[in-house]
Amino acid sequence: MLWKTLLLAAAAAFALPVAESVVLCYYESWAIYRMGEGKVTVDDLDPFACTHYLYAFAGLNNDHTIKVGDPWADLCNGGGHCGYKKFTDMKAQNNNLLTLLSVGGWSVGSPPFSLMTATPATRAAFITSAINLLRTHNFDGLDVSWLYPALNGGAPQDRDNFVHLLRELEEAMTSHGMMVTVSVAPTEEIASKAYDIPGISQYVHFVSVMTYNFHGPWDPYTHHHSALYPFIEDTGNNFYFNMNEAIRYWLMNGMPAQKMVLGMPMFGRCWSLNTVTDTGYYAPASAPPSPPGPWTLQWGFMSYAEICKAQKEYGWTIAKEAGCNEPYTYHLPSNRIWCSYEDRDSVAIKAKYAAGEGLAGLMVWSINDDDAHGFCSGRKFDLTLTLLDAFNAASQ
Template sequence: MTWVSLTEGVVMCYYESWAVYRPSYGRVTVSDLDPDLCTHYVYAYAGLDTNFRIKTLDPWGDLCEGGGLCGYDKFTGMKAHNPNLTTLLSVGGWNEGSATYSQMAASSANRAVFIYTALDLLHRHNFDGLDLAWAYPTQNGGAWEDKENLVILLKEMREALNPDGMVLTLSMPPNEAIVNQGYDIPGIVEHVDFVSVTTYNYHGSWDHYTHHHAGLYAFAEDTGDNLNLNVDASVTHLLEKSGMPPAQLVMGVATYGRCWTLNSADEQHGYYAPAFLPGDAGPWTGEKGFMAYAEICKKQQDEMWTVAVEFGCNEPFTYHMPSNRIWCSYDDQKSVAIKAQYAAEKGLAGVMVWSINDDDAHGVCHDRKFDLTWTMAETFNAATNN
């Protein structure tokens, strides 16, 4: 396979380290990853301890000590195959909360502890940089001062990483209100290489009706807040109102679906169908209201699932009737290509994949492994070269 050149576009792939514990085809180890596919591989996640030091969240999976799985070293070891690859360690994530990060960023002494320990961990395991996934400044236990303190933190992190030529990236949400409250975009972009925006999870089983969780554009029947719960609305806000340079923005694409249980098998099957319960957990990921793309496409192979696209939309949804009334919105090969084309037309730096392990990692449904991610990479680079 041909390596995707960084000069052509960023393909930033997050790897969920806990995928190593999933059963059957859901189990994806570092050894299953393709070093030639992504320009940036991001290992999720590290965390913070109460003394503001970076910490491994899964010592058995991340480290080699005591016969562990050596996740960090195997991950950065992919560079032996592809020396052009950039490997990043992501710190944060939703489960970490925001309070400890808020306290860390509020004090120069606390920031120094975090930065020193982070740099040490990166060096010991040969990472090329750090991805900050604080979820989210001013939210989730944070403080109003977080918006200003985040910029200070990034400035100091950049100064610490610069001598070794390390990369610094930031992951941020797509929600306009959260962005306005917690992110000083002009200040942030002075200090980071790229910002990846998580343009998915706009809808889910927390809504009592079906909808696409990662629609590129608004649906014709959307009203009110739902008019802004789509990729284009988020990207447009960042570029036109928040001061985000397109060349630093990496647009997220999800390789998983959000699922509901329809209230009735006899009612409508499109968007806004009544659905008060999440869909059954996927057999490999084990989370209600969620299925990896690999789980969805395997079920479509093995069972009678209907696939449809709402009028005026690009992304598919699928449902299994009437036995269990499961309904899932997701992206397929065609819709991820459209999104990659969109990112290229907007002049964005590239695409981000969450997560590489939820793609068809073992080639269960396609002739090649990681088909969605390959499709995005190929489409984006072809579009930027035209």
């Protein structure tokens, strides 16, 4: 394949290692602002837990150049936290590690990307600025997390302009020994409008399919947000809201398996149950979402670390639906909280699935939501390390 030839050539020319197994781990720079035991800094990361680390997020300036997302967290200037430097310095501990900067994310949205990709001149301004920033801070490439082309305030021409950006970006990045990755929506409902899949496939090294958030407290009933396969009672669109159907869609529409990585959430989606008597899938949950976790402070959301710590300290019930691989957990005395999430067994099953489908590997969103301090199992980043071990074992 052309992308492998280019990456190997770049690696030889610029001494960049090429990993056999791929585990791409996003790190949210704002995790440094969490309180108490929930705080996760770059210093807490394990350089050997992932093959690629992605620093989230950079943004876009009004002149279409790349923008440092949080100068105080990312840079050393003026007593900053030196996030970029510490992040890329992890390579001194692990010579095989690659570090990328991710641009975009939900808070950036679609309109800035639409404007930046609209003309060759605006794309060139972005690409030149991105390469300068990456080289200054010793990153090995750029991840584009545009959510989503042609949607969320985007323009119809975004679909084609995204491919133009990736083609021009890949050409420029390869000449500097750098790589290009993207993160994409999993479902046909979004992907069919947002992406020229065969076009994208020509110009990226890896595509992270965000196979999570299939369900959440926006639904008036409970369900698993990152199921591998359909639940026996799933009908209509719900039958397709799972990892296997998403990967099948991307494969059938032109994305090579060896470029895809399966997205793995280190977080749970949480509801408040209507009653204490119905606690399985499709249990009524039309009340407001569950209260925020103590560290992530988001309604209807808890990190794996928050969930496993609550289970350990407060005795939350853990269950699985018949025929499903993933757990859910609930605590009826406490606002009737119900969360779908991943555990060690479920991530191992999904790592084996990815290997069996010939995928390049897995993506973690986000490693700072894993058990970063080893509260639950005694092993820091237990889910991420389990993914890596299981994928390597299944790929032998």
